[in-house]
Amino acid sequence: MTSRYxxxxxxxxxxxxxxxxxxxxxxxxxxxxxxxxxxxLKVYASLVNGAFGSRSALGITLQKTVPLLxxxxxxxxAFRCDLxxxxxxxxxxxxxxxxGAIALAxxxxxxxxxxxxxxxxxxxxxGIWGAIPGFLRARxxxxxxxxxxxxxxxxxxxxxxxxxxxxxxxxxxxxQSELIPPAARLPIIWQAANVxxxxxLALLAAAGVYVLLWRTAIGYxxxxxxxxxxxxxxxxxxVVRSIVVAMLVSGGLMGLAGLAEVFxxxxxxxxxxxxxxxxDAIAVSLLGYTHPIGVTLAALFFGALRTGFNSVERTxxxxxxxxxxxxxxxxxxxVISVILPRLRGRLRRKENASV
Amino acid sequence: xxxxxxPAFFAATVRLATPLLLASLGxxxxxxxxxxxxxxxxxxxSGAFAGVVGAYYTGNPWVGVLVGLAVGALxxxxxxxxxxxxxxxxxxxxxxxxxxxxxxxxxxLRLFWGLQEKPRVAxxxxxxxxxxxxxxxxxxxxxxxxxxxxIAFLLVPLAHFIxxxxxxxxxxxxxxxxxxxxxxxxxxxYRTRYLCVMISxxxxxxxxxxLSVGQLQTFVENMSAGRGFIALxxxxxxxxxxxxTMLACLLFxxxxxxxxxxxxxxxxxxxxxxxxxxxxxxxxxxxxxVGRTTPPAAIATPYAKE
Numbered sequence: 001m002t003s004r005y006x007x008x009x010x011x012x013x014x015x016x017x018x019x020x021x022x023x024x025x026x027x028x029x030x031x032x033x034x035x036x037x038x039x040x041l042k043v044y045a046s047l048v049n050g051a052f053g054s055r056s057a058l059g060i061t062l063q064k065t066v067p068l069l070x071x072x073x074x075x076x077x078a079f080r081c082d083l084x085x086x087x088x089x090x091x092x093x094x095x096x097x098x099x100g101a102i103a104l105a106x107x108x109x110x111x112x113x114x115x116x117x118x119x120x121x122x123x124x125x126x127g128i129w130g131a132i133p134g135f136l137r138a139r140x141x142x143x144x145x146x147x148x149x150x151x152x153x154x155x156x157x158x159x160x161x162x163x164x165x166x167x168x169x170x171x172x173x174x175x176q177s178e179l180i181p182p183a184a185r186l187p188i189i190w191q192a193a194n195v196x197x198x199x200x201l202a203l204l205a206a207a208g209v210y211v212l213l214w215r216t217a218i219g220y221x222x223x224x225x226x227x228x229x230x231x232x233x234x235x236x237x238x239v240v241r242s243i244v245v246a247m248l249v250s251g252g253l254m255g256l257a258g259l260a261e262v263f264x265x266x267x268x269x270x271x272x273x274x275x276x277x278x279x280d281a282i283a284v285s286l287l288g289y290t291h292p293i294g295v296t297l298a299a300l301f302f303g304a305l306r307t308g309f310n311s312v313e314r315t316x317x318x319x320x321x322x323x324x325x326x327x328x329x330x331x332x333x334x335v336i337s338v339i340l341p342r343l344r345g346r347l348r349r350k351e352n353a354s355v
Numbered sequence: 356x357x358x359x360x361x362p363a364f365f366a367a368t369v370r371l372a373t374p375l376l377l378a379s380l381g382x383x384x385x386x387x388x389x390x391x392x393x394x395x396x397x398x399x400x401s402g403a404f405a406g407v408v409g410a411y412y413t414g415n416p417w418v419g420v421l422v423g424l425a426v427g428a429l430x431x432x433x434x435x436x437x438x439x440x441x442x443x444x445x446x447x448x449x450x451x452x453x454x455x456x457x458x459x460x461x462x463x464l465r466l467f468w469g470l471q472e473k474p475r476v477a478x479x480x481x482x483x484x485x486x487x488x489x490x491x492x493x494x495x496x497x498x499x500x501x502x503x504x505x506i507a508f509l510l511v512p513l514a515h516f517i518x519x520x521x522x523x524x525x526x527x528x529x530x531x532x533x534x535x536x537x538x539x540x541x542x543x544x545y546r547t548r549y550l551c552v553m554i555s556x557x558x559x560x561x562x563x564x565x566l567s568v569g570q571l572q573t574f575v576e577n578m579s580a581g582r583g584f585i586a587l588x589x590x591x592x593x594x595x596x597x598x599x600t601m602l603a604c605l606l607f608x609x610x611x612x613x614x615x616x617x618x619x620x621x622x623x624x625x626x627x628x629x630x631x632x633x634x635x636x637x638x639x640x641x642x643x644x645v646g647r648t649t650p651p652a653a654i655a656t657p658y659a660k661e
Contacts, residue, residue, distance in 0.1 A: 032459075036466050084446050086393075142642055145393065145446060146591065149584045150638040157631030164627050282450050321461035328454030332433070335443035335451060 007351075014344040017337035018287050018294075022301070025329035032325065033318055043316050050311025051304035057311070059193030063265055065303030066198040067092075067257035067277045072284030072295040073202075073209045074130075074253030079290045080213055081246035082226040087133060087148025088254045088278020090155030091126035095255020096262045097159050098125025100177060100269045101167070103184035111183040118184055119201075122259035123252035129155055130251015131244055138243035152278070160271050167269070176270035186264040198260040202299075205253060206292040212249065222246045254278060275306075276324070283327045286334050302327060362495040364616050369496060370570070372601075372608025373507045374399065374562035378586035379593070379600050380507075380514050381558030385431075387518060387595060388551035389531040389653040393449025394434050395559045396583030397456030402427040402560025403567035404460040407574040408467070410476035419476060419568040420503065420561060427560015428553045430456070435552035439545050442657030453583075461576050478572040479503065503565045508601070510558075515597040527551060531651035534658040544658050559583065581634065588641045594648055603640070610636035 030040035051061045071088055078085035085091075099122035103114065133147035162168075163175040170178065186196040213219040224232040225242040233239045257277055262269055284302055288294030309323035378395050385392045392398075402423035410419025430452055437448035468474050479501035488498040518524040529537040530547045538544050566582070567574045585607050593600025610633040617624055 032462070084450075086450070136642055140642070143591070146584065146588050146641060147638060149581065150588070150634045150641070153581055153634035154631050154638065157627055157634070160630070161625050161627035165625060279450075279454060282447070283454070286447065319462045319465035321458045321465065324458030325455055325462055326458075328451050328456075328458055331447060331454060332437065332451035335437050335448045336441050338443050339441045 010347070011344070014340050017334065017340055018289070018298075020340075021287070021330050021333035021337055024333045025326045028329050029322060029326045032322065036318065038316060038318060043312055043318055046315050047305075047308035047312050049308075050315070051308035055193045057307065059190070059195050060310075061300070061304045061307040062193070062195050062199055063303075064306050065299050066196075066202045066260045066264060067274075068280055068284050068303050068306075069202040069296060069299035070205060070253050070257035070260055071277045071281035072288060072299050073205055073292065074126075074250040074257070075281040075285035076288065076290040076292070076295050077209060077213070077222070077246055077253065078130075078250040079285060080226050081222045081243060082229070083134070083137070083243065083246060083250070084145050085130060085133075085148055085247065085250045085254075086145055086279075086282075087130060087151050087155075087251070088257075088281045089274060089276065090148070090152035090278070091129045091251040091254035092258035092261075092274045092278050093159045094129040094155045094258075095122040095126030095252075096258030096269055096273070097162070098122055098255070099184075099259045100180060100262055103180040103263075104167075104178060107181035107183070109183060111187075114181075114183045115186070118259060118263065119256065122255040124255070126255020126258065127248040127252035130254065131248040134244045134247025134251075135240075137247075138240040144247070159269065163269065163271055169268075174270070177268045179267050180263065184263055185267060186260070196264040198264040201256070202260065203296070205256065206296050209249075209253075210292045218242070218245060254281070257281075280306075280324075280327060283331045286331055359616060359620060362492050364612055365496040366499065367612035367615060368605060368609040369508075370500060370504060370608075371611040372604040373504045373569075374565045374582055375586045375589055375604040375607055376507045376511070376601055377562035377565065378559045378583055379590040379604060380510050380597060381555035381562075382587060382590050383514060383518070383595060383597060383600060384527070384551040384558075385548075385555035386590065386654055387531045387651055388527045388548045389534060389651055389656065389658070390435070390438050390548055390552050390555075391445045391449065391655045392431075392434060392552060392555050392559075393446055393584075393587070394430065394452030394456075395449070395555065395586060396579055396581065397449075397453035398427045398430045398556045398559035399563035399566070399583045400453075400460055400577065400579040401430055401456045402563030403578055404463065404563075404574050405560065406564030406568040407474050407476055410568045411474050414477060416477055416479050416568050420564045423560045423564030423568070424557045425560070427563065428557040430560075431553040431556020432549070434556065435549045438552070438657065439548045442659060445655050445657075457577060460574070464574060464576065473573050476568055476572050479569055501569055503561070503569050507562075507565075511597045511601045518597070528651070531653055534653050538658075538660065544660070548658075559586075562586075585633065585637050588637050591648055591650070592640055592644055595651065606640060607633060607637050 033040045033043050050057055052058055099118040102121050103118055133144045136142040136147055137144040167177045169176055186198050188196050221237045221242045224237050225239050229239055261273060266273055284298045285295055288298035306323045309320045312318045313320040378399055382392050382395055405426035406419040406423030409422030410416050434448055434452055437443045438445040481499055482502050484498040488494045526542040527547050530544050534544045566578055589603035589607055590600050592603035614629045614632045
């Protein structure tokens, strides 16, 4: 009996890949911190404190969770269709630009109308920026990996051009737009922690992605194309349409991530307003097993990590680039973790042989 | 228009094509053996940083370049482990290497040199090739460069020879097209792929060191700026053939040279719009590429031994 119980525990341990990946990455992070001559325990304690230690700290963590959640969901939709959307950054900028331009052009719109229009604009803007590579992939077999990356630079360059020209603030000092009108800003829903409506919208988006992928025909088609495009085409699923829709939704959610950052936190579009959320999305979505619930937890984790390291940089002098490093190591360990079931199988064969 | 196409423009084209060429020739090896290397961007960036560290502490740019090459190969080893031994997702492994490289180089830059100071390192002297360097126009375009430029372009015929004229080249192509058959013939699929991915990493690291030690003589955060991705596009554009890939690199290098050249001629174009140019040219060339591009059959597919 004990041996069966033991086996179950071992089985469970082998299935906890995300936990091991995170712990492994934090351990390697600790080694890097130690190499810099600092005490890892102190750094991590101050990291937790910086991310959750006070209401305002928690507020900043949630603020960072919102764009990560939108972007992670976007990445998950692409992954479910076996697409790699490396164009998140470009889609974030174009989405924020579309919404921001409308908010600045029509400042007289009443708040509910304004917000609705801006949400649609951000989704459509980012969505188009994602759908173009999607179409090129689906129709002409052009690798979306290459095209999405190149479109990052083009989207970012275009926004930067506008911020140095037509969209620049009237003072003309910095490459940034005017402040967006108050009616367009995401309302604060928890005053003490400065948390804005974006967190509710992002959670609704998570529910929406769940419904789309698992409760609608088009979502079923997206997943079918993702698991086996040839078989999907064989049973009459419109492969081209599924890929384009997946990239449209993926890019659209990225656009909403851009909106959350601009309309919820910074209140203006500026050069470099996104600190790389489009690439963080890969880590968020993979750690969350490309499922909305997992992605939500992963977004909170990486949001806290980012906030925590920002605070650690101020208090302990550890460069905040550590957050990105830990994120990258987490992704690498997740890739490597696919070896776990195989190791388990080997272990089990050995056990069986010895019985 | 005439004063645009001066020798200096073409010389800059050759110079700017060099890091792209090094990276894409490396990827030619790994992709021909069946492993995609999206991590080439991060390997370039890490190579650039390691190159500066090596050159800074020894005062010798050659040592810097070798350190950059070695660090690139080391990242290649990690990518090979994840893609070949573990049989994990090659794209995601590459993305992870890019994230780690960006984070770690920025982290270490701050640790080594703080926020203000910039690491200055000694660069290479220009090697003016005797006789050839004196030819008008052509001499300035082709034969007045730092040694790494010549090395990169000499690698083109060398890579062609290795891949298409040697027994090892044949087996590496077999591994990329039909690993099962290659395995049956006694070719070490894993060993070949490991070696090819490490070559890819080493050349990417060399390309990165060219950027930092060879050109700027310092390291700047995220200085590879997407060149690894452009190199991947060049490889596809070149249909996995060394000479064609070189032409693609020259095209994309030319777009970068134009970006520098246009403002110098006082054309009134926004620098932000100009900064899009190399990527736009690459995208249009990539999308407009006529004819079928057939990648190696086993690309991005892990191979499980029986």
